[in-house]
Amino acid sequence: MKTVLITGASSGIGKAFAELFAKNxxxxxxxxxxxEKLDLIARQLEISYGVSTITIPVDLxxxxxxxxxxxxxxxLGIQIDVLINNAGIGSFGLxxxxxxxxxxxxxxxxxxxxxxxxxxxxxxMVQRGSGHILNVGSTTSFYPxxxxxxxxxxxxxxxxxxxxxxxxLQGTGVTATALCPGPTGTEFFRTSKMDGQxxxxxxxxxxxxxxxxxxxxxxxxxxxxxxxxxxxxxLTQVPRFFPRKFxxxxxxxxxxxxx
Ligand SMILES: NC(=O)c1ccc[n+]([C@@H]2O[C@H](COP(=O)([O-])OP(=O)(O)OC[C@H]3O[C@@H](n4cnc5c(N)ncnc54)[C@H](OP(=O)(O)O)[C@@H]3O)[C@@H](O)[C@H]2O)c1
Numbered sequence: 001m002k003t004v005l006i007t008g009a010s011s012g013i014g015k016a017f018a019e020l021f022a023k024n025x026x027x028x029x030x031x032x033x034x035x036e037k038l039d040l041i042a043r044q045l046e047i048s049y050g051v052s053t054i055t056i057p058v059d060l061x062x063x064x065x066x067x068x069x070x071x072x073x074x075x076l077g078i079q080i081d082v083l084i085n086n087a088g089i090g091s092f093g094l095x096x097x098x099x100x101x102x103x104x105x106x107x108x109x110x111x112x113x114x115x116x117x118x119x120x121x122x123x124x125m126v127q128r129g130s131g132h133i134l135n136v137g138s139t140t141s142f143y144p145x146x147x148x149x150x151x152x153x154x155x156x157x158x159x160x161x162x163x164x165x166x167x168x169l170q171g172t173g174v175t176a177t178a179l180c181p182g183p184t185g186t187e188f189f190r191t192s193k194m195d196g197q198x199x200x201x202x203x204x205x206x207x208x209x210x211x212x213x214x215x216x217x218x219x220x221x222x223x224x225x226x227x228x229x230x231x232x233x234x235l236t237q238v239p240r241f242f243p244r245k246f247x248x249x250x251x252x253x254x255x256x257x258x259x
Contacts, residue, residue: 001052005029005073005080007060007117008087010037012186013136016212017084022049024216029078031056031069032087054078060087061109066116079128082219083121085114085135090151090192092255103150110154115161122165122174129173134219135162137180139227142236144244146252151192155180159225166224178225179215182232184208198257206232 004021008014009030018028022045030038035057042053054076058069073080088110091103114135125131138152141159145152162178169176183189186208189200211228218226227233239247 001027002081003027003029003078004082004084006084006086007031010034012188013184013208013211014086015041016208017086018045020212020216022051025051027051028053029056031058033057033059060113061105063108066113066120070120080121081131083117083133085117085133088136090148090188092147092192092194095149107150107154111157114158125174126172131174132219134177134179134215137178139180139182139232139236141180143239143251144248145255146248147255163224175222177219177223179218180225180227181211182229184211196259197255198259199255201259
């Protein structure tokens with residue numbers, strides 16, 4: 001039985017990934033901070049799909065988080081076949097008015113931890129000549145977003161980083177994929193304090209299940225990146241044909257619109 005490690009598995013896209021991998025008969029390792037939620041999801045997966053699960057509570061916004069997670073899996077003697085680097089948070093507001101420590105925590109989670117986990121799990125995968133990694137970016141990976149400056153830059157990192165590493169991995173049997181969703185119906189907008197903005201309008205949201213399915217197919221198809229939804233894909237490609245300053249003005253006006 002193959003094993004998948006999913007970070008941020010306690011809700012939203014990560015939880016949808018857990019269900020999808022369970023349907024495909026993987027052993028599921030669920031990691032995030034909320035142990036109670038992880039245990040509940042793990043029990044549901046065991047009952048519904050008969051798969052084996054392990055929950056590992058860990059705060060990946062702490063610099064020690066990735067090492068603690070890797071060490072715990074080594075203690076348990078578990079080899080990871082697929083890593084879903086999904087845990088992430090957003091933020092909303094003018095940079096000069098933001099709480100510095102919260103912004104730094106977000107960068108630690110969205111950038112440092114994601115890269116650190118890849119560096120911890122890749123060597124064994126390359127040695128074995130097999131493995132898949134999926135990093136969750138965003139449509140904001142493709143353009144600057146004022147009022148979400150650190151967040152959009154963190155997601156630009158995810159896409160650029162994944163594309164570079166995917167190229168390095170050619171011929172090793174290991175693949176890296178960036179999943180770049182647009183607005184999705186999860187806890188994200190509430191925790192990012194964006195739930196009053198029109199971008200969080202429920203009518204425009206994809207379901208986390210649909211996003212995870214697109215990511216799963218792209219991962220198994222060894223694609224370097226994928227944008228779920230045709231409209232989201234258009235929104236990531238059109239800006240390339242316009243001056244960046246204009247694109248930046250447009251993304252700001254979109255983010256400023258209230259519900
Ligand atoms: N929803 C969207 O519109 C959207 C669009 C583009 C990209 N994304 C990306 O999709 C990914 C998943 O987000 P989501 O939309 O599914 O949101 P979500 O429902 O809020 O899920 C976020 C997950 O990250 C975990 N997490 C947060 N802080 C953590 C920490 N310090 N350590 C470990 N885990 C932590 C949360 O679990 P705990 O609270 O239990 O720790 C939760 O499981 C993120 O990377 C996000 O940037 C979302």
